[in-house]
Amino acid sequence: MAKEKKNKILVVDDEPDNTSIFSMSLEDGGFEVDAFTDPLLALSMFKSGHKRYDYLVLDIKMPDMNGFELYEEIRKIDNKVKACFLTAFGRDTQRSLEEDFQLLLMSVL
């Protein structure tokens, strides 16, 4: 029987607890997950071409490079990858509505 192909997800969030929780939850859901707390390191890994991802789960507010900036850089390499953005701040919704982002998840707590 052929091994079922798992969709690959890249999670980037500067909060280690968030990357840990998202990774475990997504793996429980049947995805293959790589997680980074450093957006620059994630971008460097993406540029190395070692792996392709089907989806990105990106925190918006991060030091060095925010989620939107990271997504724009990644799209220069792979313009087919889809993204889901995470935020606890309502003002980020305005930007996501103005641009063609696939999904914005807001912290509901």
Added chain:
Amino acid sequence: MKTPTQAIIGYADLIHKHPEKREDMMQSISRNAVRLQRLTNDILDVTRIDSHTLNLHKEKFNIGNLLAYIVQDYVGYIEKENQNVKLFYNFKQDINDPLPMDADEDRITQVISNLLNNAIKFTSKKREGVISVSAERKKEEVIVSIKDTGEGINPEILPRLFTKFATRSFSGTGLGLYISKSIVEAHGGKCGLKIILMEKEQHLLLRCH
């Protein structure tokens, strides 16, 4: 407050499905609960300040002993959390003379801790950093100075540093200095306190009686 709350709920949801990681998750839940408690206390302090109900419990204590205790605590904390940062402290000999201060000891601890937390927060984890704490007695005043090799205070934020939610940190609430300033002001004229902030230095002046 959303971040630690999310972490607590997230781990609490996952703990049943991953019993092999129970120990690590319990530690994370505990760590985030403490973080949430700290944030809640900050919000409560701000509420008290804004409603003019911040009460001080003044008592006589030796400021030299308090400084030594706080710094010792932070040395242990920094060694555990950020091995790239070293904390040095230097108290001039006469700081050990009994120097009674009539003030709210817990609140003075809070002010000094806020200043130390700022120094730690902005001394990058990516490269080696040094925080040096010194205390010097000048007649009836004790001057506590905290210097760091961090990125320095952003000049744009300097004018509003003592206002609420003024922060460039991704982990702070921006309430620490507002609360510290309010504690200083609440002590009024008799026990003089003053906070002076420069780009990479923070000074706390304590007038003792």
